[in-house]
Each structure stands twice: as structure tokens, then as C-alpha cells.
Amino acid sequence: MSPQIKLAVIPGDGIGPEVVAEAVKVLGAATASEDVSFDLTWFSLGATRFLETGDVLTDEDLGSIAGHDAILLGAVGGTPGDPRLKDANIERGLLLKLRFSLDHYVNLRPSVLFPGVQSPLAAPGNVDFVVVREGTEGPYVGNGGAIRQGTAHEVANEVSVNTAFGVERVVRHAFAVAQARPGKHLTLVHKTNVLVFAGSLWQRVVASVAAEFPEVAVDYLHVDAATIFLVTNPSRFDVIVTDNLFGDILTDLAAAISGGIGLAASGNINPEGRFPSMFEPVHGSAPDIAGKQLADPTAAILSVALLLDHLGLADASTRVSAAVTADIAARDRTPRSTSEVGDAIVTRLTD
Amino acid sequence: MSPQIKLAVIPGDGIGPEVVAEAVKVLGAATASEDVSFDLTWFSLGATRFLETGDVLTDEDLGSIAGHDAILLGAVGGTPGDPRLKDANIERGLLLKLRFSLDHYVNLRPSVLFPGVQSPLAAPGNVDFVVVREGTEGPYVGNGGAIRQGTAHEVANEVSVNTAFGVERVVRHAFAVAQARPGKHLTLVHKTNVLVFAGSLWQRVVASVAAEFPEVAVDYLHVDAATIFLVTNPSRFDVIVTDNLFGDILTDLAAAISGGIGLAASGNINPEGRFPSMFEPVHGSAPDIAGKQLADPTAAILSVALLLDHLGLADASTRVSAAVTADIAARDRTPRSTSEVGDAIVTRLTD
Ligand SMILES: CC(C)[C@H](C(=O)O)[C@@H](O)C(=O)O
Ligand SMILES: CC(C)[C@H](C(=O)O)[C@@H](O)C(=O)O
Numbered sequence: 095m096s097p098q099i100k101l102a103v104i105p106g107d108g109i110g111p112e113v114v115a116e117a118v119k120v121l122g123a124a125t126a127s128e129d130v131s132f133d134l135t136w137f138s139l140g141a142t143r144f145l146e147t148g149d150v151l152t153d154e155d156l157g158s159i160a161g162h163d164a165i166l167l168g169a170v171g172g173t174p175g176d177p178r179l180k181d182a183n184i185e186r187g188l189l190l191k192l193r194f195s196l197d198h199y200v201n202l203r204p205s206v207l208f209p210g211v212q213s214p215l216a217a218p219g220n221v222d223f224v225v226v227r228e229g230t231e232g233p234y235v236g237n238g239g240a241i242r243q244g245t246a247h248e249v250a251n252e253v254s255v256n257t258a259f260g261v262e263r264v265v266r267h268a269f270a271v272a273q274a275r276p277g278k279h280l281t282l283v284h285k286t287n288v289l290v291f292a293g294s295l296w297q298r299v300v301a302s303v304a305a306e307f308p309e310v311a312v313d314y315l316h317v318d319a320a321t322i323f324l325v326t327n328p329s330r331f332d333v334i335v336t337d338n339l340f341g342d343i344l345t346d347l348a349a350a351i352s353g354g355i356g357l358a359a360s361g362n363i364n365p366e367g368r369f370p371s372m373f374e375p376v377h378g379s380a381p382d383i384a385g386k387q388l389a390d391p392t393a394a395i396l397s398v399a400l401l402l403d404h405l406g407l408a409d410a411s412t413r414v415s416a417a418v419t420a421d422i423a424a425r426d427r428t429p430r431s432t433s434e435v436g437d438a439i440v441t442r443l444t445d
Numbered sequence: 446m447s448p449q450i451k452l453a454v455i456p457g458d459g460i461g462p463e464v465v466a467e468a469v470k471v472l473g474a475a476t477a478s479e480d481v482s483f484d485l486t487w488f489s490l491g492a493t494r495f496l497e498t499g500d501v502l503t504d505e506d507l508g509s510i511a512g513h514d515a516i517l518l519g520a521v522g523g524t525p526g527d528p529r530l531k532d533a534n535i536e537r538g539l540l541l542k543l544r545f546s547l548d549h550y551v552n553l554r555p556s557v558l559f560p561g562v563q564s565p566l567a568a569p570g571n572v573d574f575v576v577v578r579e580g581t582e583g584p585y586v587g588n589g590g591a592i593r594q595g596t597a598h599e600v601a602n603e604v605s606v607n608t609a610f611g612v613e614r615v616v617r618h619a620f621a622v623a624q625a626r627p628g629k630h631l632t633l634v635h636k637t638n639v640l641v642f643a644g645s646l647w648q649r650v651v652a653s654v655a656a657e658f659p660e661v662a663v664d665y666l667h668v669d670a671a672t673i674f675l676v677t678n679p680s681r682f683d684v685i686v687t688d689n690l691f692g693d694i695l696t697d698l699a700a701a702i703s704g705g706i707g708l709a710a711s712g713n714i715n716p717e718g719r720f721p722s723m724f725e726p727v728h729g730s731a732p733d734i735a736g737k738q739l740a741d742p743t744a745a746i747l748s749v750a751l752l753l754d755h756l757g758l759a760d761a762s763t764r765v766s767a768a769v770t771a772d773i774a775a776r777d778r779t780p781r782s783t784s785e786v787g788d789a790i791v792t793r794l795t796d
Contacts, residue, residue: 185638214676216567233584233605238642248609250646254584258599285690287536291589295601318697325565325676325701339636343694346669350676 096129099405102162102370107140107184108379109389109432110168116391116436117166117398120417123443124402124410135162140379141172141184150187156195164401165192165372168394169379186236193229196369198362199260200267201227201338202400203345203376205328210423211353215325221352223331224275226268227341229362231260232292234338256292256337261299267365268335269307277332279311283320283340296337320344324351349376356389357422359396361404371404373397387431392418395439417442447480450756453513453721458491458535459730460740460783461519467742467787468517468749471768474794475753475761486513491730492523492535501538507546515752516543516723519745520730537587544580547720549713550611551618552578552689553751554696554727556679561774562704566676572703574682575626577619578692580713582611583643585689607643607688612650618716619686620658628683630662634671634691647688671695675702700727707740708773710747712755722755724748738782743769746790768793 103118105111121132137155144150159165170188172179192198207213207221237253272280282300286293297314304312315323317340323330324347336344349358358376375393383389396418402411417439430438454469456462472483488506495501510516521539523530543549558564558572588604623631633651637644648665655663666674668691674681675698687695700709709727726744734740747769753762768790781789 183638183641186641190639214567215565217565233603234639236641238640240642240646242609243645244649246609246613248646250607250642252584252605252607252640252643254603254605256601256603258593258597262597285693287534288541288585288690288693289589289603290534290537290587291591291601292603294594295591295599298595318693321672321694321698322701322706325698326705339639342636342639342669343672347672347676347698350673354677355673 100133100162102159102165104137104167106168106170108381108384112432113391113394114168117394120395121398123440124414140170162370164370167374171379173381197364198229200363201229202361205348205352207352208422219329221328225334228264232338272310272333279332281334282314283336361400373401451484451513453510453516455488455518457519457521459732459735463783464742464745465519468745471746474791475765491521513721515721518725522730524732548715549580551714552580553712556699556703558703559773570680572679576685576696579615583689623661623684630683632685633665634687712751724752
């Protein structure tokens with residue numbers, strides 16, 4: 095009997111279900127010839143579920159998801175401004191809760207400008223880098239609070255928490271990623287001149303882990319300068335390691351310069367495998383175009399490639415990437431529906 | 446006797462003295478016909494001073510600077526990695542200390558793509574917006590700390606402090622800036638879905654101040670999404686209001702898409718005039734090209750335009766902007782020295 099992989103699927107809201115449907119098709123086609131089978135459990139989570147039941151993510155949901163080998167997520171989030179969602183915060187209560195509970199300390203976000211894709215940059219050059227974003231610390235920890243809320247004397251604080259333990263494990267992972275790439279170049283991005291305590295920790299950890307990776311060249315950029323280089327000379331980057339918030343900002347910008355978030359995939363990874371890792375497109379739920387077969391499922395499909403790679407199915411992962419690359423290169427201006435894109439990629443995988 | 450304006454001049458380090466020299470020339474030329482005179486006091490501050498005396502900014506310096514009507518600053522900061530500067534942090538001890546001590550709560554950073562300037566964007570469109578960055582709160586307050594530093598159990602925190610008082614005054618200023626512009630459009634940039642307490646304060650303040658400015662259209666973007674729009678559709682922006690850290694990041698990106706930080710001017714403003722406001726190019730001290738007459742003084746000269754406007758010398762300010770615009774439009778590929786650029790702009794002002 096071939097090994098079975100238990101996959102939790104969270105289609106989510108908006109365009110999530112549409113892009114996940116294509117990603118699942120591609121997953122099947124890419125692994126048909128492998129000695130492995132996927133057992134899918136579908137979870138109804140997100141704004142839709144919240145509106146029906148009042149639940150964002152119950153302990154039972156979380157326990158059940160944690161029992162899987164990996165997670166594929168579409169997108170979550172309702173229509174912005176929907177008064178019924180005012181107090182829900184689906185992002186914190188669902189997406190971030192999953193990342194934190196499942197200890198997804200590596201948020202892996204590759205940026206590649208595929209041949210044939212139009213960048214908003216006039217001369218992008220060769221864009222091919224990976225951002226290793228920390229996923230469980232920084233200003234994302236939810237360690238904020240306010241006093242005298244709603245008065246003229248309100249004070250609202252947000253605490254960025256950074257630990258040697260948390261920084262070191264993600265930095266070591268980033269060095270390993272850099273070591274495995276031809277460029278062997280790691281850039282730490284932070285704001286050490288202002289956030290002196292957190293910045294000092296990140297810098298010392300990078301300096302000390304660097305000793306274990308003598309082949310990897312290391313440099314440092316302030317986050318503001320990094321945004322400049324991302325638009326003036328993105329090919330200078332190979333691997334970026336940075337904190338949760340800077341990583342959030344840089345990866346949206348990185349996606350934009352490499353053709354848009356319609357193509358940006360990501361993995362929320364627990365490298366030791368104590369918890370299932372989660373793969374998701376960087377884009378959101380885009381409620382305005384939901385249900386119309388207008389969404390590009392490519393980011394979700396590239397997230398499947400990251401998922402396969404994570405599961406050790408490197409050949410299948412490479413086949414998905416190659417099929418996507420070929421599909422993108424063959425694109426003309428004819429609009430295709432979400433499922434037409436998925437079908438075209440499946441055809442390339444099965445032909 | 447014509448009114449006298451006491452101007453504190455801080456040339457600083459690296460290319461600072463070179464660009465300030467041109468800015469001062471232009472200031473003289475632009476105001477020669479005005480019924481006003483400038484009394485300049487030069488302050489030697491920055492890495493050079495620190496290396497000579499061990500002082501970054503003494504109470505005496507600060508007291509003396511505070512007695513002026515305005516400040517013109519070049520750039521501060523020594524050579525990165527200089528071991529003698531390891532514990533100095535000139536940025537925090539000098540630049541940020543001035544901004545905080547002199548209550549520069551409005552950090553005003555216009556982004557204009559001048560005719561003739563090459564943007565790294567293939568189709569930038571009409572780039573003409575202003576970022577109103579909060580200057581005295583947020584993660585810049587220096588409210589960080591660490592325990593068990595240097596051990597495997599280190600925890601390093603940074604606190605972003607946001608007050609109703611501090612947010613409201615900068616938001617009101619931003620609305621006034623938007624009201625005075627033809628676009629009358631204000632975009633709040635934050636990360637309300639993650640930084641829920643600070644985000645909620647910013648959102649409530651914007652909603653309440655909006656009632657006083659019924660003509661100004663308001664929208665909201667998460668900071669990550671804002672970076673996408675800055676490279677895909679910068680002309681959607683008119684006025685952005687945001688916190689200290691997001692403003693730092695967005696304005697470097699904004700400078701990059703509008704032709705580089707060689708052209709980006711800024712004002713650190715205390716609108717009530719209780720303290721002198723400070724005008725400075727966004728760029729740093731660029732020690733690598735210092736003393737070679739290679740730096741473009743345009744950002745420093747445009748900072749003079751902001752200074753003149755702040756002092757109520759609107760005509761002189763407009764003349765400087767017009768001379769710079771004409772100079773930029775007339776540029777060819779012939780390299781010019783720092784002083785040649787300054788001289789060319791002076792010639793346009795005096796002809
Ligand atoms: C939805 C939001 C909480 C999330 C984040 O900030 O991490 C998103 O922007 C992302 O990058 O995955
Ligand atoms: C030098 C640094 C402290 C400063 C900042 O972060 O504000 C600079 O980047 C700026 O934007 O003026």
C-alpha cells in the first residue's frame with residue numbers, strides 16, 4: 095500500500111474556493127505517477143463560517159487540523175467593511191492563530207519573475223530570490239493593549255517580541271536555504287538604527303550563525319533601503335531573512351515587482367514537522383471578484399509545488415513548477431477562466 | 446530693518462557639507478529680493494564631531510539650536526561598520542533626538558516625479574503625492590529593552606507607543622494638507638488587522654477628524670498593500686498619513702519610484718512653531734562618495750523650498766521649486782559636480 099498523506103484543505107472565502115479547486119486538481123495530476131496518495135479533509139473556515147456559526151477557529155477545528163500532515167489554504171477574509179464582521183478579525187483569529195499554534199516559524203516566500211511576465215519595473219533584470227520571514231514573533235505576537243480607549247487620553251501600545259530562540263531558528267533555516275542556492279547570499283533586513291534592542295539581537299544571531307555557513311556571503315540592509323533596492327536592483331537579492339512585519343511588507347512589494355500577487359506562493363513551515371506546515375497564495379480573498387472565475391489560480395498552484403517539495407516529493411514539485419512556467423510563457427492576451435488556467439496546467443502535467 | 450531669520454545649519458557628515466553648501470547658496474539667491482535676512486549659525490554635529498569630542502548632541506547644542514527659527518540639516522552618519530562608531534548610534538542620538546526634542550510631529554515628505562526624471566517604473570503615470578509621517582511616536586519612541594542579553598534566553602522587545610493626542614494632531618495636519626490640494630484625498634496606511642490596538646486608534650481618529658473635513662475623501666490601505674500600489678499605480682495617492690515606521694518605509698519606496706532619494710526633500714515640522722522645524726534631504730551621508738563633488742544637491746535644495754514655504758516665504762519657495770524643475774528638465778547625460786548643479790539653479794534664480 096502506498097503511503098497516505100493526510101491533507102487539510104481550507105478553501106476559505108472569496109476566491110479561495112475557486113483557486114483551491116484548481117490547486118487540488120493539479121496536486122492530483124502531479125502525483126498520479128508517485129507512490130503516494132492524498133487523503134483530503136475539507137474545513138469550512140473563514141468569514142462565511144463565522145457568519146453562519148459565530149466561530150472563527152474552534153479548539154476542535156485546530157486539533158483536527160493539527161492531526162494532518164500538511165495544510166492547503168486558499169484565502170480568508172470577508173468583504174471589507176461588512177458590519178457583521180466588525181468584531182471578528184478573521185485574519186488574527188484564523189490565519190495568524192494557525193501560524194502561531196502550529197509554530198510556523200518559517201514563512202517562506204519565493205519571488206521569481208517568470209519569463210513572459212510583465213513587471214511594473216522598466217528593467218527588472220533577473221528577479222529570483224526568497225524571503226524567509228519569521229512567522230511567530232515580532233509585532234505579530236498580539237502583545238498590544240490600550241488604556242483610556244475612546245478618550246482624548248488614549249494610549250495604544252504594540253509590543254514586538256523577539257527571542258534568541260525564535261530568531262536563531264529562523265536565521266539558521268535561512269542560512270540553509272541560502273547554502274542550497276547557487277547565489278549563496280543572505281541579506282538581513284531590519285531597522286537596527288531605530289529598533290536597537292530587537293535589531294541588535296537579529297544582528298548578533300546572524301553574525302554567530304554565519305560562522306556555521308562559511309560559504310554564505312552575508313550583508314545587511316535597513317528595511318527602508320531594502321524597498322529601494324527592490325525597485326531599483328532586485329537582482330541583488332538571493333535570500334532575505336527578516337522579521338514578521340518587515341517580511342509582510344517586503345513580500346507584497348516583492349510580489350508586485352515580480353508580476354503581482356496573482357503569482358506569489360508561500361509556505362508557513364514548521365521545519366521539524368512537529369506540526370503540519372501550511373501552504374497558501376500570498377493574495378487575499380478578493381471578495382469583489384469572487385465566484386466569477388476571474389481569479390488566477392497560479393499562486394495557489396505554485397503553493398502546491400512548495401507543499402510537494404516540503405513533503406519530499408521533489409520531482410512532483412519540479413513538474414508543477416515547470417508546468418506553471420510553461421503555461422505562463424505561453425500566455426497571450428486571451429482571458430482565461432480560473433478553471434481554464436488549472437486545466438491548462440493539468441494538461442501539461444498529464445500529456 | 447528687514448526681519449531676520451535665525452537659521453541653524455547642521456551640515457553633518459559625508460556628503461552633508463557639500464549639499465548644504467549648495468542649499469545655502471540657493472537660499473541666498475532665492476531670498477535676495479525679499480524683505481528678510483538670514484542669520485546662519487553653523488553647528489558641527491554628527492560622526493565627525495563624535496570622533497573628535499565624544500559628543501553626539503549636548504544639552505548646550507540642543508538649547509542653542511532650539512533658539513533658532515528653523516534648521517537646515519545635510520546628513521549625519523559615519524562610515525558603516527566603523528568600529529569607533531560602534532556604540533555611538535548617531536541616528537538615534539542626533540537625528541531622532543532632534544526630532545523628538547523639538548516635537549517634530551509632522552514629517553512631511555512630498556513625492557513628485559519631475560518631468561525629465563526617469564522612474565524605475567515602466568509606466569509611473571503622474572506621481573505627485575505627499576506622505577505625512579508621524580514623527581514623535583510609534584516604534585521610534587525608544588521604548589525597547591532586553592533581558593538575558595547575549596544568552597540563548599534573550600528576549601528583546603520594542604514597544605510602539607501611540608496616543609490619541611499624538612495621532613490626532615498629525616491626522617488633523619494631514620487632513621489640512623489634503624484639503625489644500627486639488628486632489629483632496631487622504632489615505633490612511635496602517636496594519637489594522639495585525640496591530641489591532643494601535644490600528645484601532647488610528648482608524649477611529651481618522652474617522653472622527655474626517656467629520657471636520659467633509660470635502661476630503663478618505664480611504665484606508667494596509668501597509669503591505671500600499672507598497673503594491675506604490676509600484677503599480679502611484680497616481681492613486683494624493684496624501685498619505687501613517688505612523689513613524691510605516692512612513693519611514695513608504696517614503697524611501699516613494700523616493701525610489703520618483704527618481705531616487707537624490708531628489709527627495711523632507712520637513713520635520715512643529716506646526717505650532719513652539720520649536721524650530723528642521724528641513725533635510727531624505728538621503729543619508731553616503732560616506733563612499735563624500736568630498737568628491739559627486740552628490741546631487743537637489744534634495745537639499747528642495748528642502749530649502751520646504752523651509753521657505755514653512756517660513757511664510759511662499760514666493761521664494763515657488764521660485765526655488767521652479768528653478769529645480771527647470772534644471773531637472775534641462776539635464777542631459779553630462780555629469781555635473783555638486784556645485785555645478787547648485788550654480789545652475791542659482792543662475793536660474795538670478796537671471
Ligand atoms: C492577512 C494578514 C494577517 C497577513 C499577514 O500580515 O501576515 C497577510 O498580509 C500575509 O502576508 O499573509
Ligand atoms: C536615519 C534614520 C533614523 C531615519 C529614520 O528612520 O527616520 C531615516 O531613515 C529617515 O527616514 O529620515
